[in-house]
Amino acid sequence: MSDDAPSFVRGIFAGAIHDSLLFPFPASLDERDPEETRTVRHLLSELERMSRGLIDSARFDEEETIPEEVIRALADTGWLGLSIPKEYGGLGLSPAAYSHVFGALSSLDASLGVLVAVHCGLGSKAIVLFGTDEQKSRYLPMLARGETLAAYALTEPETGSDAQHIVSQAQPNDDGSWTLTGHKHWIGNGHRAGVIATFAQTPVEKDGKTVLRPTAFIIRPDMPGFKVVSTVRKMGIRGSTQAELVYDEMRVPGDHVLGTVGKGFGVAVQVLNAGRMTLAAGCTSGTRKFLKQMVEFAESRVQFGRPIADYEITQRKLARTASDLYAADAMLGVLTQLADAEGGEYALEAACCKVFASEMVWRAADEMVQIAGGRGFVKPYPYERQLRDSRINRIFEGTNDILRLFIALNGIQGPAEELKELGLALKRPLKNLGLLSEYAASRLARTLGDTSTIDVELHERLQAHAKYFEKHVAELKDGAEKVIREYRKDVVDRQMELERLSDMAIEMFATACVLARTQKLLEENGEDGCARELALCDLFVVDSGRRFRASRGALQSWQDDGRRAVARAVREDGGYGVASALLPDEIPANVDGKR
Ligand SMILES: Cc1cc2nc3c(=O)[nH]c(=O)nc-3n(C[C@H](O)[C@H](O)[C@H](O)COP(=O)(O)OP(=O)(O)OC[C@H]3O[C@@H](n4cnc5c(N)ncnc54)[C@H](O)[C@@H]3O)c2cc1C
Structure with a gap:
């Protein structure tokens, strides 16, 4: 894990868990x-x-x-x-x-x-x-x-x-x-x-x-x-x-x-x-x-x-x-x-x-x-x-x-910078065809390496959650890299993918904060002393993980082309553009005569 940890959220996009920013969870106001x-x-x-x-x-x-x-x-x-x-x-x-x-x-x-x-x-x-x-x-x-x-x-x-x-x-x-x-x-x-x-x-x-x-x-x-x-x-x-x-x-x-x-x-x-x-x-x-x-x-x-x-x-x-x-x-x-x-x-x-x-x-x-x-x-x-x-x-x-x-x-700026060299090679895909896959594989292995883990020794009650979290960090990094590799600078216009990456990161930041807080409560009060908070932690982390996986699963969805096509048609028609199932001949509401 890098000591240079400017942003937790930025870190997880690049596979780094800067846990020193979250652990130990801050003391309460009256303690401080x-x-x-x-x-x-x-x-x-x-x-x-x-x-x-x-x-x-x-x-x-x-x-x-x-x-x-x-x-x-x-x-x-x-x-x-x-x-x-x-x-x-x-x-x-x-x-x-x-x-x-x-x-x-x-x-x-x-x-x-x-x-x-x-x-x-x-x-x-x-x-x-x-x-x-x-x-x-x-x-x-x-x-x-x-x-x-x-x-x-x-x-x-x-x-x-x-x-x-x-x-x-x-x-x-x-x-x-x-x-x-x-x-x-x-x-x-x-x-x-x-x-x-x-x-x-x-x-x-x-x-x-x-x-x-x-x-x-x-x-x-x-x-x-x-x-x-x-x-x-x-x-x-x-x-x-x-x-x-x-x-x-x-x-x-x-x-x-x-x-x-x-x-x-x-x-x-x-x-x-x-x-x-x-x-x-x-x-x-x-x-x-x-x-x-x-x-x-x-x-x-x-x-x-x-x-x-x-x-x-x-x-x-x-x-x-x-x-x-x-x-x-x-x-x-x-x-x-x-x-x-x-x-x-x-x-x-x-x-x-x-x-x-x-x-x-x-x-x-x-x-x-x-x-x-x-x-x-x-x-x-x-x-x-x-x-x-x-x-x-x-x-x-x-x-x-x-x-x-x-x-x-x-x-994605972190992964994008690390992938810059790869990006240059990708600019000439035909010329580099033979070299590309080998180059990409070695370069990736060298620069990005493995994703990091949570170094803090977590209470055993939280360890299963932490394992999922670490897995999700790897998946976010992987998703970010895929999106950058595929769209390079055009990634700025791939808002559906960006929105999902963002949703994944938000869920992960929330989960990491929950783990940090619960860890502190467990250290201070033991399992029995924070049963209520543990129940909330379990519920949140598991539900949040499900939402994460839903975003990851849909990250590069083939349906996005369908969404773009429907949006294009709706824009062209200035609205729904489809006859009512109830009375097809009647043009509902549109004043300009279009359906
Ligand atoms: C009650 C109220 C109080 C406010 N108080 C203040 C204040 O004190 N000071 C101040 O300076 N401002 C204030 N604002 C302004 C507020 O910050 C803006 O409304 C807000 O930043 C959004 O700007 P907009 O309304 O012009 O929406 P737009 O920028 O026109 O956006 C409209 C929609 O398009 C989306 N959109 C825009 N660009 C993109 C893009 N590139 N990609 C995808 N989607 C996009 C937006 O997300 C939004 O959904 C206030 C507004 C309200 C309603």
């Missing part, structure tokens, strides 16, 4: 930092107090706003300075402490969670990570006190996922200031934020030519040319507000560049990595709440003479949610430790965690609606709102589709 734990408990008790009377999720949803007094109360109790360093008046919480309290807030009210996530986790975070001392001293204290809110304005009508190609531009002026022209939409807190981290293309010199590259700026609404055009109505998280902003030749002082000119995309990405951890924490806490609701509802609702919790279909839902939750919790434990490490690399792990937790909370919210039956669908029960609130997590801070591509394309 009693003082910070006191702060956490204080924040939670203040939240508890606010939850009685002040925080009214149904009202926020109905009125589509969070009242000023609630924001004031959050500010007065330190909740708006969570991630801001103590020297600037914030609480300077570690990633673990921040994730824990943020999860509690977000599960209490998802809209409040979004408001705080944008303020602490995105807008302020950009200044914490990239601000100069002067910028930090000027802006962070007021943000920590909650005198104003922060926002993070990256998305534009033309560019959402493709954020590198934002259209907004900033031109330098002779006096060192900048003139920003552009349009941002769906900007959380944008209607009332006093400090906004934003992004615009700026001219930079590259190889003797002037090219446009994104730069990050700090802007304020009092800068001439700044306009809030409108706010948006939404399916969920309706208490939070997203605004459309226009920069109409907005003058921005030169000392408001955040980071380096031309390096704004790096700023955006690093802030979003931290944001994805926060989002995963919110989803994990939300799922915990939904599971509690599921049990309460299912125990009290009687049908056919028995509580519906007695029925196995309900029990399956409870068990899946609980075992997923155990995994998400373990992933967060690992992720927060990686994020806390100096220079720690955790972009792929944060992406895995975000995808896993956002899909988990959506499933849980959906199952809660199902368990509640008609009551799941109607007001004043909270379940339909929770479902609406949960949906956005799969979309913002990088859609899960884009994150899956990000995970797979980054993951």
Whole structure:
């Protein structure tokens, strides 16, 4: 195993298990930092107090706003300075402490969670990570006190996922200031934020030519040319507000560049990595709440003479949610430790965690609606709102589709580099025909070697799981190599394969985190002392292994050609294109006369 272990997830694509990144599983907060734990408990008790009377999720949803007094109360109790360093008046919480309290807030009210996530986790975070001392001293204290809110304005009508190609531009002026022209939409807190981290293309010199590259700026609404055009109505998280902003030749002082000119995309990405951890924490806490609701509802609702919790279909839902939750919790434990490490690399792990937790909370919210039956669908029960609130997590801070591509394309870079020489030979397959297979075999044996094993001595109770895990690492590496060899640089367009590779990696990261956590519990408490957690571990690891094998089995599916063909036909026809089985002559619904 290599000592050079920058990323666990990237490692497994190349067959390397960097177990030192996961084992030993991080100590809990109170073991690590009693003082910070006191702060956490204080924040939670203040939240508890606010939850009685002040925080009214149904009202926020109905009125589509969070009242000023609630924001004031959050500010007065330190909740708006969570991630801001103590020297600037914030609480300077570690990633673990921040994730824990943020999860509690977000599960209490998802809209409040979004408001705080944008303020602490995105807008302020950009200044914490990239601000100069002067910028930090000027802006962070007021943000920590909650005198104003922060926002993070990256998305534009033309560019959402493709954020590198934002259209907004900033031109330098002779006096060192900048003139920003552009349009941002769906900007959380944008209607009332006093400090906004934003992004615009700026001219930079590259190889003797002037090219446009994104730069990050700090802007304020009092800068001439700044306009809030409108706010948006939404399916969920309706208490939070997203605004459309226009920069109409907005003058921005030169000392408001955040980071380096031309390096704004790096700023955006690093802030979003931290944001994805926060989002995963919110989803994990939300799922915990939904599971509690599921049990309460299912125990009290009687049908056919028995509580519906007695029925196995309900029990399956409870068990899946609980075992997923155990995994998400373990992933967060690992992720927060990686994020806390100096220079720690955790972009792929944060992406895995975000995808896993956002899909988990959506499933849980959906199952809660199902368990509640008609009551799941109607007001004043909270379940339909929770479902609406949960949906956005799969979309913002990088859609899960884009994150899956990000995970797979980054993951396969390791094997791709190792296979570069082979790739060169493959460029001339006819010429090298005789040599190729021998060359490929020897080269592969030499560079990639065997996949590694888990070096940590695992408790015997986990050893069977570990063997499967090691086998799956070999299979992921094998799958990644096959895909690279077959498609070479065209692999970037083989999204169906990439999606499956990514799903395999996410399941494996989750499993590895579960093993690390359970190992720690076994060491501390013995088998009898963690029977419940062991049961969750067994359930998750075996189910996750099945999902892994389903993705691996379908990795290079012959049916993908069929999928592409059907998609092509559907696109050509602008829809289904097939007559109704019930009344073939009738053209259903299509206004353009096509079927
Ligand atoms: C409620 C809400 C709050 C938000 N808050 C903020 C905020 O505070 N600040 C901010 O800057 N932004 C914010 N956003 C924007 C959010 O981050 C974007 O919506 C998100 O990044 C996706 O961009 P898009 O909506 O333009 O979708 P698009 O990029 O247009 O994508 C549409 C669909 O196509 C898929 N897709 C796109 N490209 C590819 C590809 N190459 N391959 C395969 N599939 C692809 C996507 O996965 C998605 O399913 C917010 C959005 C909402 C709805």
